[in-house]
Amino acid sequence: MERITVTLGERSYPITIAAGLFSDPASFLPLKSGAQVMVVTNETLAPLYLNPVRAILEHAGIIVDQVILPDGEQYKTLAVLERIFTALLEKPHGRDTTLIALGGGVIGDMAGFAAASYQRGVRFIQVPTTLLAQVDSSVGGKTAVNHPLGKNMIGAFYQPASVIIDLDCLKSLPPRELSSGLAEVIKYGIILDYAFFVWLEEHMDSLLALDPDALSYCIRRCCELKAEVVAADERETGLRALLNLGHTYGHAIETHMGYGNWLHGEAVAAGMVMAAHAARRLGQFSADDLLRVTGLLARAGLPVAGPEGMAPEEYLPHMMRDKKVVSGKLRLILPQGLGKAEVRAGVPDDIVLASIADCRT
Amino acid sequence: MERITVTLGERSYPITIAAGLFSDPASFLPLKSGAQVMVVTNETLAPLYLNPVRAILEHAGIIVDQVILPDGEQYKTLAVLERIFTALLEKPHGRDTTLIALGGGVIGDMAGFAAASYQRGVRFIQVPTTLLAQVDSSVGGKTAVNHPLGKNMIGAFYQPASVIIDLDCLKSLPPRELSSGLAEVIKYGIILDYAFFVWLEEHMDSLLALDPDALSYCIRRCCELKAEVVAADERETGLRALLNLGHTYGHAIETHMGYGNWLHGEAVAAGMVMAAHAARRLGQFSADDLLRVTGLLARAGLPVAGPEGMAPEEYLPHMMRDKKVVSGKLRLILPQGLGKAEVRAGVPDDIVLASIADCRT
Ligand SMILES: NC(=O)c1ccc[n+]([C@@H]2O[C@H](COP(=O)([O-])OP(=O)(O)OC[C@H]3O[C@@H](n4cnc5c(N)ncnc54)[C@H](O)[C@@H]3O)[C@@H](O)[C@H]2O)c1
Ligand SMILES: NC(=O)c1ccc[n+]([C@@H]2O[C@H](COP(=O)([O-])OP(=O)(O)OC[C@H]3O[C@@H](n4cnc5c(N)ncnc54)[C@H](O)[C@@H]3O)[C@@H](O)[C@H]2O)c1
Ligand SMILES: [Zn+2]
Ligand SMILES: [Zn+2]
Numbered sequence: 001m002e003r004i005t006v007t008l009g010e011r012s013y014p015i016t017i018a019a020g021l022f023s024d025p026a027s028f029l030p031l032k033s034g035a036q037v038m039v040v041t042n043e044t045l046a047p048l049y050l051n052p053v054r055a056i057l058e059h060a061g062i063i064v065d066q067v068i069l070p071d072g073e074q075y076k077t078l079a080v081l082e083r084i085f086t087a088l089l090e091k092p093h094g095r096d097t098t099l100i101a102l103g104g105g106v107i108g109d110m111a112g113f114a115a116a117s118y119q120r121g122v123r124f125i126q127v128p129t130t131l132l133a134q135v136d137s138s139v140g141g142k143t144a145v146n147h148p149l150g151k152n153m154i155g156a157f158y159q160p161a162s163v164i165i166d167l168d169c170l171k172s173l174p175p176r177e178l179s180s181g182l183a184e185v186i187k188y189g190i191i192l193d194y195a196f197f198v199w200l201e202e203h204m205d206s207l208l209a210l211d212p213d214a215l216s217y218c219i220r221r222c223c224e225l226k227a228e229v230v231a232a233d234e235r236e237t238g239l240r241a242l243l244n245l246g247h248t249y250g251h252a253i254e255t256h257m258g259y260g261n262w263l264h265g266e267a268v269a270a271g272m273v274m275a276a277h278a279a280r281r282l283g284q285f286s287a288d289d290l291l292r293v294t295g296l297l298a299r300a301g302l303p304v305a306g307p308e309g310m311a312p313e314e315y316l317p318h319m320m321r322d323k324k325v326v327s328g329k330l331r332l333i334l335p336q337g338l339g340k341a342e343v344r345a346g347v348p349d350d351i352v353l354a355s356i357a358d359c360r361t
Numbered sequence: 362m363e364r365i366t367v368t369l370g371e372r373s374y375p376i377t378i379a380a381g382l383f384s385d386p387a388s389f390l391p392l393k394s395g396a397q398v399m400v401v402t403n404e405t406l407a408p409l410y411l412n413p414v415r416a417i418l419e420h421a422g423i424i425v426d427q428v429i430l431p432d433g434e435q436y437k438t439l440a441v442l443e444r445i446f447t448a449l450l451e452k453p454h455g456r457d458t459t460l461i462a463l464g465g466g467v468i469g470d471m472a473g474f475a476a477a478s479y480q481r482g483v484r485f486i487q488v489p490t491t492l493l494a495q496v497d498s499s500v501g502g503k504t505a506v507n508h509p510l511g512k513n514m515i516g517a518f519y520q521p522a523s524v525i526i527d528l529d530c531l532k533s534l535p536p537r538e539l540s541s542g543l544a545e546v547i548k549y550g551i552i553l554d555y556a557f558f559v560w561l562e563e564h565m566d567s568l569l570a571l572d573p574d575a576l577s578y579c580i581r582r583c584c585e586l587k588a589e590v591v592a593a594d595e596r597e598t599g600l601r602a603l604l605n606l607g608h609t610y611g612h613a614i615e616t617h618m619g620y621g622n623w624l625h626g627e628a629v630a631a632g633m634v635m636a637a638h639a640a641r642r643l644g645q646f647s648a649d650d651l652l653r654v655t656g657l658l659a660r661a662g663l664p665v666a667g668p669e670g671m672a673p674e675e676y677l678p679h680m681m682r683d684k685k686v687v688s689g690k691l692r693l694i695l696p697q698g699l700g701k702a703e704v705r706a707g708v709p710d711d712i713v714l715a716s717i718a719d720c721r722t
Binding site for chain 2: 079090142144155156320
């Protein structure tokens with residue numbers, strides 16, 4: 001078992017990583033007998049994991065209710081969020097309730113925002129079941145829902161009380177979803193940790209084969225890196241923005257294609273290649289490193305080019321709606337060689353357009 | 362001009378109270394030329410105050426957009442909130458935008474929650490136009506929308522950057538709304554400040570006549586008292602709960618009657634009389650003080666009994682949904698003589714029922 005702490009003063013919390021956590025009654029400590037919880041999950045995960053999770057909670061004397069949402073990014077909306085509030089109020093659950101997010105990033109983001117907003121804030125626990133959620137979305141306290149005009153536009157910074165990562169979950173995860181998570185994994189190597197990038201080049205095959213030792217190390221390292229960044233910059237005023245490498249381009253792809261057609265990690269993978277091209281054009285990223293990045297992403301089963309038929313000009317209006325736009329000015333995350341990155345304001349439009357054109361299929 | 366500071370460390374902010382603030386270009390400092398703002402208001406207030414407010418902002422070189430919501434507590438919902446997000450995203454407004462809440466408590470609560478959630482938090486300024494909003498809802502950072510199953514169930518603690526109180530606004534306020542605000546004013550006297558209660562007994566007629574000196578003192582004193590309580594207990598874990606005197610009963614009335622039939626302050630007034638009866642039955646409130654409370658509320662034009670035909674048993678299920686319920690146990694705010702109050706757990710149901718029966722018409 002691996003255990004890491006996200007250090008945020010009073011709001012510090014543990015991340016526990018191991019196989020078999022869903023059958024260990026200690027996983028959900030410090031919930032106490034008599035406590036009330038609401039498990040938020042979706043229609044895909046309920047038949048797989050809801051019963052075991054309910055069983056260990058009920059065994060500990062906890063009163064468990066559940067709300068099962070439809071599965072998909074297109075349901076990450078205010079309207080579906082309201083169903084969580086309705087389930088809470090129907091019982092009713094008071095201010096001392098705990099929400100448990102059992103699912104991928106969509107469930108984590110929604111249950112987290114519901115917990116932030118229900119009666120102005122109740123406790124919540126993340127139980128991420130996708131690789132992407134385990135290495136990224138469940139750590140750091142960003143929660144959100146989408147708006148028809150933009151992804152993750154409505155939300156809160158709200159930290160969980162703990163994160164419980166059961167490696168066994170990944171066995172049922174579709175391979176495309178595993179790859180999507182690997183995009184965020186590779187991202188950490190590019191922006192923060194060259195040694196980890198090299199480790200990934202060496203262990204990509206073990207990860208794809210779900211080797212438990214490789215997975216456990218990989219998830220721990222990503223959580224450590226993310227925890228450090230979050231501890232240094234909880235509300236994303238500086239350093240934390242680096243975690244958005246590839247995301248400004250990627251959000252344009254996701255929005256243009258409609259939620260659910262390109263997976264988040266797939267869009268981010270293509271976006272990271274675009275950002276690398278922009279960095280190369282600005283003279284801060286070598287052609288060799290560009291090949292290593294595209295090579296590793298491709299081995300992880302990820303796209304290294306944008307969607308066919310999406311013209312560079314179609315990216316810009318979406319990119320201008322990005323949260324990193326300040327006073328109408330686009331700011332991009334750009335790599336500076338492998339293992340280092342920067343936030344850069346005022347990248348000229350023609351460089352942005354060219355970087356997209358560089359990776360069309 | 363009166364100026365008070367709400368002391369909350371980094372999140373401290375000023376409250377400015379004066380007549381004529383809507384024609385003073387300095388009111389909206391420190392907004393700078395070139396800044397983007399979104400004024401959130403409603404259909405009643407727009408024809409009265411939107412143009413003057415827009416004019417002083419535009420005169421200062423600020424880029425002003427507006428969103429005009431329908432008027433009424435029944436529109437304080439997630440669905441109407443989404444219109445604010447749509448307006449922000451259509452322009453689009455970035456993370457550096459400022460929301461200005463121009464209206465009563467409904468607009469303040471909604472614009473505040475929108476500001477807390479838009480892109481996970483943007484700056485906002487409260488411009489309260491009802492007495493209730495000026496002395497209560499605009500100060501302290503509670504924001505929320507309603508759910509069909511309960512008032513203010515979805516929201517955030519989120520502090521404004523400043524509060525701007527123009528006394529001239531009150532001239533257009535319907536008398537019933539003025540009285541509703543006076544309920545919260547009287548509440549401060551009962552729970553925190555006997556001398557202020559006496560001052561109110563002496564100056565109620567001046568307040569009802571909108572005497573500027575009386576109003577100015579009264580609003581300042583209420584803001585000071587609320588600011589002290591909020592500074593001591595921002596997230597309502599203790600002291601701040603006292604501000605809910607009468608509100609647990611009051612919310613039951615509001616929910617039972619349907620939003621908009623009983624005004625918030627009217628329901629709170631009746632609720633405070635009920636709480637005073639409960640306190641009297643528990644031996645901590647004299648019959649004399651009870652008469653002074655009902656007398657002052659009645660002079661302010663407020664009800665001192667619950668709605669006709671609402672049976673005591675009909676209050677309880679609504680009261681149990683109150684946010685002060687912890688692990689299924691009701692906690693009530695009860696006065697302890699005039700100028701002092703307590704949070705009390707485990708008040709027996711029969712005392713609660715009797716306190717409601719005590720004030721039926
Ligand atoms: N909050 C953050 O910091 C942050 C960071 C990155 C991404 N995100 C958000 O996360 C979301 C993407 O998350 P995701 O990639 O986990 O997608 P997801 O939650 O939609 O899950 C992907 C699919 O896998 C299914 N699934 C999940 N776990 C499974 C399992 N163990 N076995 C079988 N099927 C399983 C889900 O039902 C879904 O169909 C996006 O909405 C994105 O905006 C948030
Ligand atoms: N956040 C808090 O701490 C807090 C505290 C108390 C109450 N509240 C909330 O505040 C709301 C009640 O606020 P309210 O009493 O201000 O009601 P309100 O906002 O509905 O305003 C009352 C009516 O007066 C009108 N109006 C407002 N200003 C006017 C003016 N200057 N001239 C003419 N008409 C005017 C409004 O359009 C409305 O029709 C409730 O939703 C309550 O939950 C919040
Ligand atoms: Zn991501
Ligand atoms: Zn009130």
